[in-house]
Amino acid sequence: METKRLIIFGGIIAAIVIGMSFFSPKPQTTQESIESPVVSVSTFSLYEIAHAVAGESLTIHPIIPLGTDAHMFSPNPKQVAEITGSALFIYNGAGFETWAENLKQTLPETTHVIDMSQNVTLIKSEGPGEHDQEEGHDHGGMFDPHYWLDIDNMIAMTQTVDREFSKLFPADAELFHGNAATYIGKLQKLKSEYKTGLAECKSRTLVTNHDAFGYLAKTNNLENVSVIGLSSDEQPSAKNIADIISLVKEHGVKTIFFEEFINDNVSQTIARETGAKAQSLQPLENISEDELKSHQTYLTIMGENLNKLREAMECR
Template identity: 40%
Template sequence: MKTIKTISILLILLVGAFTYYNLHSSGGKEAHKYEQKSKPLIALSTYALYDAAKNIAGDSMECFCVLPYGVEVHDFEPTPKLMAKLHDSDLVVYSGAGLEPWTHTFEDEKNGLDMSGYVKLLDAAHHEDEKEGHRHELQFDPHYWLDVDNMITAVNVLKEKFTKILPANKELYSANAEAYIAKLKEIDVQYRQKMSACKLDTIVVDHNAFSYLAVKYGFHVESVSGLSPDAQPSAKVMNSIIDKVKDKNISTIFFESFASDKVINAIAEDTKVTVDMLQPIANITKKESEEGATYYSLMIQNLQKISEARECR
C-alpha cells in the first residue's frame, strides 16, 4: 500500500510540474511581449528628434530612431516588420516637409505626429533636382532641425505629447525639457559669437542641408546638388561652383556624411582646395554613437569646421 501511495503522490507531483511548465512556456512569449510594452514605445524618424526625445523621456519611455545607423534619410524605406512596429508604437514622430515619403501612411493615424507642422520652414522655392530624367519637387527645405529655435519648438511639442501619454511624469518631462533647451540656447550663443566676424561669407557643400544655419547666422551656401543629396549636377553647375571657389578664395569645401564625396573631390582637385565633412544630423553612424555623439556635440563640430572655412576670428 505504501508503494502504491508513494507512486500516486509522485504521479500527482509530475502532472503538476508538467502543467506548470506548459502554462509558463506557452505564456512566455506573451509575458515577454508585455514586458517590452510596459513602457510607451516612441518612434522618431531622424536622429535630431530622437536625441531630443530620449533626453526628455529619460527611462520612462522606450524611444528609438527609425533610421538604422549610417542610412541616408532621403533614401530610407522601412521594412514591413518595422512598419508593423511603428503602427504598434504609442507615438510616431516624423520630421515631415517631404523628407520621408514613407510617412504618408501616418498622416491620418492617431499615433502620428508631423513635427514640420509646428516649426518655421524655409521656402525651397519649389526647388527641383534632376537625375536621369526624374524631377523631385519640394515646397520647403526639410532640414529645419539645424535651426535651434525649431529644435526648441520640437522639444516643447514632445514634452506636451509625452505628458499626455504619462501625465504622472509631467514634472520630469518639464525639467528634462528645460535642461535640453538650455543646451540648445548655448549652441546659439556659440554660433553667434564665432560667426560674428568672418573673412568669407560663403561655404560650398555637395548637398544643401545647411540653409537654416546660413539664414540664421548670416552666410551663404553654394551647393552642388541642391536639396537632394543624390542628384547629379550638370557640367554648367560644376563650372559655376568651381568659378565661385576660385573667385572667393575658398580654401575648404564640404561633403555631407552618408553622401558620396566623388563630386566634391573632383571640384577640390580642380581648385586645389581641401575637403571636409559636415554632419546634417538627420542620422549618425554606429561609430559616432559609440563615441557618444549628440545633437549638441555635432552642432558644435559643424560650427568649428564652418568657422574655420569662413576664416572667422
C-alpha cells in the same frame, strides 16, 4: 504510535507542498506592465529630443538604421509593424519622408502621429543656394526639410515633444518638463556659441555638395551655395559645377564641404580644380555606427561643425 506516524506523514506532506510552491514558476508579469510605451521616430534629431525629454520612462525607437542616407530610406514590413505597434510616431515632415505621408493613413487609432514640420518655422527653397524665410506652416511649395539645423527650431521641437508626451503620458509630465528645460538650456548655450563663433569671419560663403545647410546658413548670416538641391540623389549639371568652381576661385573659398553619407566625388573634383580642401560636414539627418559608439549627440556634432566652419571661414 499511530498518532506519531500521522504527525510525521503530515509534516512530510506539508514540506512537499511548501517545496513545490517555492520551486514552481511564479506568475509572470504581463508584457505590458514591464515594458515602457514605445515612441517611434524617423530622423536623428527627433530621436535625440525624444530621448532627452523621456529619459528612461519611454522606449524611443529610431526607424531609420544607423549610417543610412535618410533621404533614400523606405521602411520594410518589419519596420512598418514596429511603427504600427507604437504609442506615438513622430516624423520630420516637410516632404523629407515621402513614405510617412502614406503610412500614417494606415496606422491604427492607438498610434498617435506628429508631423513635426507643423511646429517649426520653415524656409521655402527655390533651388540650390536660393532660400526665402517662410513664417507660416503651409506646405504648398517646396520647403527645405532640414529645419533642425536652426537651433530655434530644435527648441520649438523640444517644447512640442514635452507637450505631446505630457498629454499621452501624464503620470510623467513633471519629469518631461524638467528634462525638456534642461535640454533647452543646452541648446540655448549652443546657439550662443554659434552666434559668437561666426560673428567675425574672413569669408561667409558656405559651399556644400548637398543643399542641407540652408537653415544653418540663414540663421548665421552665411551665403549658402550647394552643388545639388534638397534631394541627395540629384545629379549636378556640368554648368552648375563650372559655375561653383568659378565662384570658389572668385571668393577664395578654402573648403568644400560634403555630407558623410553621400558620394563626395563632385566635392573632391571641385576641390582639386580650385585648390580648396574637401571636408565632411554633418547635417544630422542620421549618424553612423562609429558616431553612436563614441557617444556623439546633436550637441557635440553641431559643436564639431562649428569648429570646421570657423576654420574654413577664417573666423576670429
